Amino acid sequence: MDSELASKRRRVQRSPSPTFKYDDEDDSYEPYVPVAQRRAAKLAKLSSFGVNSDRQKAKKQLEELLELEDAEREEEKRRERARKERTLLVEAQEVHSRRAVEDAKKTEVEKAEEADAEILAAIASRRKLASDMELAKGISYLESLKTTWNPPKYILDQTEEHHRQIREKYHIIVDGEDIPPPIEHFADMKIPHELVDFFKTKRIVTPTPIQLQGIPTAFAGRDMIGIAFTGSGKTLAFCLPLIMLALEEEGKLPLIRGEGPVGVVLCPSRELATQTYENVLVWTDALAKGGRYPQLNTLLCIGGISMGEQSHVMNKGMHIVVATPGRLIDMLEKGRFNFKSCKYLCMDEADRMIDLGFEEDVRNIMSFFTRQRQTLLFSATMPRKIQDFAQQSLVRPVLVNVGRAGAANLDVLQVVEYVKQEAKMVYLLECLQKTAPPVIVFSENKNEVDDIQEYLLLKGVEAVAIHGSKTQEERQYAIKSFKSGAKDVMVASGVASKGLDFNDIQHVIIFSMPKEIEDYVHQIGRTGRSGKTGIATTFVNMSTPEQTLLDLKYLLMEAGQKVPPFLQSIDDPRAVQGGSLKGCPVCGGLGHAISNCPKLEDTQRRQMASHRAADDGGGY
Numbered sequence: 342m343d344s345e346l347a348s349k350r351r352r353v354q355r356s357p358s359p360t361f362k363y364d365d366e367d368d369s370y371e372p373y374v375p376v377a378q379r380r381a382a383k384l385a386k387l388s389s390f391g392v393n394s395d396r397q398k399a400k401k402q403l404e405e406l407l408e409l410e411d412a413e414r415e416e417e418k419r420r421e422r423a424r425k426e427r428t429l430l431v432e433a434q435e436v437h438s439r440r441a442v443e444d445a446k447k448t449e450v451e452k453a454e455e456a457d458a459e460i461l462a463a464i465a466s467r468r469k470l471a472s473d474m475e476l477a478k479g480i481s482y483l484e485s486l487k488t489t490w491n492p493p494k495y496i497l498d499q500t501e502e503h504h505r506q507i508r509e510k511y512h513i514i515v516d517g518e519d520i521p522p523p524i525e526h527f528a529d530m531k532i533p534h535e536l537v538d539f540f541k542t543k544r545i546v547t548p549t550p551i552q553l554q555g556i557p558t559a560f561a562g563r564d565m566i567g568i569a570f571t572g573s574g575k576t577l578a579f580c581l582p583l584i585m586l587a588l589e590e591e592g593k594l595p596l597i598r599g600e601g602p603v604g605v606v607l608c609p610s611r612e613l614a615t616q617t618y619e620n621v622l623v624w625t626d627a628l629a630k631g632g633r634y635p636q637l638n639t640l641l642c643i644g645g646i647s648m649g650e651q652s653h654v655m656n657k658g659m660h661i662v663v664a665t666p667g668r669l670i671d672m673l674e675k676g677r678f679n680f681k682s683c684k685y686l687c688m689d690e691a692d693r694m695i696d697l698g699f700e701e702d703v704r705n706i707m708s709f710f711t712r713q714r715q716t717l718l719f720s721a722t723m724p725r726k727i728q729d730f731a732q733q734s735l736v737r738p739v740l741v742n743v744g745r746a747g748a749a750n751l752d753v754l755q756v757v758e759y760v761k762q763e764a765k766m767v768y769l770l771e772c773l774q775k776t777a778p779p780v781i782v783f784s785e786n787k788n789e790v791d792d793i794q795e796y797l798l799l800k801g802v803e804a805v806a807i808h809g810s811k812t813q814e815e816r817q818y819a820i821k822s823f824k825s826g827a828k829d830v831m832v833a834s835g836v837a838s839k840g841l842d843f844n845d846i847q848h849v850i851i852f853s854m855p856k857e858i859e860d861y862v863h864q865i866g867r868t869g870r871s872g873k874t875g876i877a878t879t880f881v882n883m884s885t886p887e888q889t890l891l892d893l894k895y896l897l898m899e900a901g902q903k904v905p906p907f908l909q910s911i912d913d914p915r916a917v918q919g920g921s922l923k924g925c926p927v928c929g930g931l932g933h934a935i936s937n938c939p940k941l942e943d944t945q946r947r948q949m950a951s952h953r954a955a956d957d958g959g960g961y
């Protein structure tokens with residue numbers, strides 16, 4: 342027991358005496374007597390018992406002393422803690438009130454812009470568009486693919502200023518390093534005359550702006566993003582370079598069974614893939630007809646058709662594949678063909694391919710490439726978010742942009758009418774009188790598409806219908822009979838609109854306005870193609886979201902179209918606050934900021950739906 346006491350004493354003596362700082366801000370301060378001082382007092386008291394005092398008494402006194410010291414130390418610690426906590430609390434309150442003052446200084450617009458930037462940063466963190474193998478191995482190419490093509494010498498000799506003037510003349514905006522020169526005539530592009538002559542028979546005489554800059558860019562082997570109005574000839578701009586590449590490969594060493602393809606074109610819907618395939622067939626046939634060039638083989642690879650019917654193509658060397666993602670992945674996984682000699686990947690309606698559910702499919706497809714490829718992305722709409730994302734995924738990309746991405750085709754006369762829900766069907770009949778056929782009627786809802794067709798048939802109008810729940814035969818029948826002119830009206834769900842090129846559509850009637858303005862741009866774009874003019878009539882009413890109406894209002898203003906009074910009266914909250922009216926980087930809509938973007942909201946829902954439809958061959 343004695344030795345225990347001794348050690349306790351040693352402990353007590355070794356303890357440093359607490360230093361005390363007076364805190365004059367602390368109202369709860371109580372005068373404090375330092376431990377050393379108290380201990381001295383205690384010891385003085387203890388010593389008054391005398392040396393002969395009872396040992397037990399002394400021991401008790403000493404224990405009391407030690408207890409007292411312990412309690413004092415605890416109290417000191419508590420005070421220290423309280424002091425620190427108070428300081429943190431005060432600091433937090435100060436920061437908070439500083440922020441409140443700063444926030445109060447910010448306008449609503451600045452706050453909204455900050456919120457938008459945060460959302461944009463969050464979605465910008467998506468994975469690069471490259472195959473998993475490339476990502477895993479950290480493979481990234483620094484140089485574009487080399488090709489043997491060169492512009493004619495007289496064009497090479499022209500100054501950069503001259504090229505700039507040509508671009509300016511055609512409203513072409515470019516971005517990138519060492520951009521190939523624009524070429525204003527097909528004859529100067531070093532295309533076989535068989536093709537140039539054939540184009541003439543189809544009234545394709547001079548290249549459109551996207552073609553005159555896009556074709557030389559693709560011929561030079563450059564990755565590119567091509568953005569141009571609906572109906573401006575993008576299909577030719579990305580198919581012609583692939584045809585020339587295939588021709589060159591075939592010329593070097595003819596492909597035999599099991600070899601190829603040299604390049605692939607990906608489309609988001611079966612109908613668009615079929616249309617592109619038919620174009621490629623016509624152009625490659627025209628090329629071979631002259632007898633100077635070999636016949637190139639093209640495969641259509643989409644869901645809903647029997648691939649067996651094309652065994653004659655697959656039994657030969659295959660040059661070009663036009664595909665929807667689901668069926669293409671299926672064929673590659675089954676080893677029906679491979680991408681060992683594939684050098685060219687083009688995505689049509691690329692923003693849809695990347696944005697709305699096919700992103701993983703695209704990565705999967707890329708993983709089948711075993712060598713560097715040339716990658717091209719084309720669309721009429723390409724919001725900044727997709728452009729940025731695509732640009733970081735391509736090799737020294739060239740951006741070729743004709744007009745604002747997402748702007749409406751100026752050859753379409755846009756009419757917007759306020760029509761009550763219950764009056765729409767009757768008014769539709771009236772609208773059909775405005776022009777001669779063919780007319781396309783769009784609705785966002787499959788049931789409504791069926792209802793409209795039924796109503797029109799009842800009224801004696803020759804109408805066909807197309808939407809995602811129709812069988813492949815029904816879809817093909819609808820397109821064929823409408824294209825051939827056997828049917829006057831095609832009623833379609835919105836998704837059927839992308840990229841389809843029907844002859845001379847006179848009038849597009851949008852029965853229900855799509856929430857996303859990009860869809861509207863694609864839908865009205867079925868008319869006013871290849872330099873012809875057309876009309877688009879759109880029904881809106883109370884059920885159309887105000888934000889969609891604002892997007893529409895700005896789009897009409899941008900295109901110099903008449904803005905009806907009910908649209909004019911809608912105020913933009915951003916304009917009222919004096920904020921910037923930049924387009925939404927997610928959907929390109931001009932009437933809202935990213936935080937109110939309807940597309941952002943819908944993306945997840947659509948992605949899930951498209952995953953469910955993945956084995957549907959990538960159709961809509």
Ligand SMILES: Nc1ncnc2c1ncn2[C@@H]1O[C@H](COP(=O)(O)OP(=O)(O)OP(=O)(O)O)[C@@H](O)[C@H]1O
Nearest residue numbers: 545547548549571572573574575576721840842871
């Ligand atoms: N240089 C040209 N001169 C005249 N017509 C052309 C030219 N190039 C293509 N065309 C025609 O223009 C029409 C529209 O072309 P295409 O379908 O390629 O447009 P697009 O830009 O892909 O449209 P969308 O964005 O709607 O898919 C086609 O019928 C095509 O034959």
